[in-house]
Amino acid sequence: MRRVNGQPADEIGLNDRGFQFGDGVFRTLRCEGGGLRLWARQYAKLARDCAALGIVAPDEATLLDDIAALEPNDAAVKIVVTRGDSPRGYGVPADCAPNRVVQVAPLPPRPPAEGVRVRWCEMRAGWQPRLAGIKHLNRLENVLARAEWQDAALFEGLLLDRDGHVLEGTMSNVLALSGRVLFTPRLDGGGVAGVMREAMLDLAPQLGIAVRETPMTPAALLAADRLWLCNSLIGLVAVRELAGQHWGAHALDAGVAAALAQLEKDETKWL
Amino acid sequence: MRRVNGQPADEIGLNDRGFQFGDGVFRTLRCEGGGLRLWARQYAKLARDCAALGIVAPDEATLLDDIAALEPNDAAVKIVVTRGDSPRGYGVPADCAPNRVVQVAPLPPRPPAEGVRVRWCEMRAGWQPRLAGIKHLNRLENVLARAEWQDAALFEGLLLDRDGHVLEGTMSNVLALSGRVLFTPRLDGGGVAGVMREAMLDLAPQLGIAVRETPMTPAALLAADRLWLCNSLIGLVAVRELAGQHWGAHALDAGVAAALAQLEKDETKWL
Incomplete structure (x- = not known):
């Protein structure tokens, strides 16, 4: 294999x-x-x-x-x-x-449709602009951040950077919808700029959603109408709980999911 | 092998x-x-x-x-x-x-007795206190910093951190003697705390040299009476040129070298 x-x-x-x-x-x-x-x-x-x-x-x-x-x-x-x-x-x-x-x-199981529970990691993400965005093989930070919790009910941990801004999850990018604006952390000091994140940022305008890559505070994340995690294996996953904040269904969930599924179909390479 | x-x-x-x-x-x-x-x-x-x-x-x-x-x-x-x-x-x-x-x-050749020429690296060293000091396998920074020059006459490149302080060389620690004080960068945000550095910090007081681990500016480095690089393979190596600054022999060179050689002998494990 x-x-x-x-x-x-x-x-x-x-x-x-x-x-x-x-x-x-x-x-x-x-x-x-x-x-x-x-x-x-x-x-x-x-x-x-x-x-x-x-x-x-x-x-x-x-x-x-x-x-x-x-x-x-x-x-x-x-x-x-x-x-x-x-x-x-x-x-x-x-x-x-x-x-x-x-x-x-084997493919990992799809996360539950009702969304996932996530936590804040204690470890701060590192700063290194020369490597920011790259999915390189230096992944000790991800390993150590992922080792912070054992509770299988927690799907992911989110990391802040040195300045206290939200950077990413241990294995996923973070997207936050407020009104019709999709916010995601700017990745100029660290993090991985994943393909699913890129696809979502490309897709959003077609759905009438503006996109902003910007430094994000934890408070801004918690105040979002909808929080998503994404990577190429799990796709786009809604967060239903983070640090006592809960999210239910969002009016745009179905439309976003359908548009992303269509994009994935359109952009499939058949072997 | x-x-x-x-x-x-x-x-x-x-x-x-x-x-x-x-x-x-x-x-x-x-x-x-x-x-x-x-x-x-x-x-x-x-x-x-x-x-x-x-x-x-x-x-x-x-x-x-x-x-x-x-x-x-x-x-x-x-x-x-x-x-x-x-x-x-x-x-x-x-x-x-x-x-x-x-x-x-094979052992690398010993650097020349008259000292080595070194440069500043353009890349900044990253910040990650959780990994600082550890000689872990995430060494892309060292690889990229070492790739900045091809001139075989340059022995090493020195890195500054995000705050503009001197951190270390791509493969060595930095020691700077000013009067009877040995300065070396504090490694709480990054870098590798090498064994030869540790040995030198332990040895210095026996030679009447005080030790200070502290943030160091490039200017402080250039103003030192003697600059050394060290790691476990090359030992302790004097710098004879950095960014137009030149150093000749220093009165303590022989004494320091002899004391280190003795320490290495005393602390040898015979197979």
Whole structure:
């Protein structure tokens, strides 16, 4: 169920810089009925993230061949691209060639339709504009934030940044609807600018919803009419409780869900 | 020349969380004539770093067995400990057991006795107090900072933090002597608190040198009587040029070098 550089494999060399330094990027996406959801956006994001780190991205056709060889039907597809192999040390040898890993796993269950409960994380998200927005392999912050709670009834934890603004969830982006304006944290100091977030920001204007990327306070989040989390695997998920604040159904829920489902269908790449 | 969990191996499983997320720590140390320099400090630091991330550190005896099996004489020994294997996702399964990797490589050449030339990096070091000081596997910042220059005559690049204070080099800690006071950046927001730095801070008072860990401006660094870089592989290295500022020999050079050499001898673990 895995391929490394186009060959079946379950291991990666110890010289791989992904293992040594987290020197690479990754993507996780939904395959449904043999169709890769939002594939063009996923590949474009992978290529952008590689470029931001100075890594040569694999061809789109090469990755599609890798995925097709795993014959996914309904699956979570994960793609990892690292800078390649090198001996010890941060310097990059001239002949360093990227390694690519493609694997499939079962899709996680869809969150409940009535929405999910989330919490504030105690840990603050870090600040590093050079890496902000990139889905790179340096994910210790996410690991430590996710380790803050064990209660299975809590779906996600939200992180504030150094300045006390809301940044993101441990595995999701945050969207807040107030009136007909969709607010989402600006990700210039940290966080991952996910593909589902991007899709939602593109979709909103078609629904008569304005979009604002801006620093957001926790109070602004709690005062929103509707709070959503999103990522490529879970899609768009409503929050029903955060820190004692509860949300019921919203008049725009059905319209937004239908428009997003249509977009995902329109932007599916069939293997 | 490598062992994974006590067995000869050149690869690690794709489920390893070091590869997936950089979810682990590492150490690099000098072995000279079959003696591990500053071993007790190295192991203590590894154990502290593991504890800071909630990873169970391997026993000291287990690691020593791993190293001895590689029969190093003069070598750079690298130890990696990751949280272990898990499927996709940041959550840690209850049965997650650490993976350990031990490998040996040739020692890098000693820097020239007259000192080295260094530069300022353009990239700012990130801020994340939860990870500050820990030698973890999330090292993309170091990789990107090191990629800023190709000139082989430049030995190291120094990073400022978000507030414009000096933090560290891409692979070394910074020590600045002014009069009889040794200054070094406080590492509460980022950086790696290295073992050689620790050894120097312990040694200084014996030489009649006071120690101050404090935020340091670039100007304070440039005004120092003596600037040193240090890490466990290169030891203590004098800076002879930074941004047009030049340093010649210092009256304390020989005394400091002799005291450090003695400490390294006294604190060697023979295999």
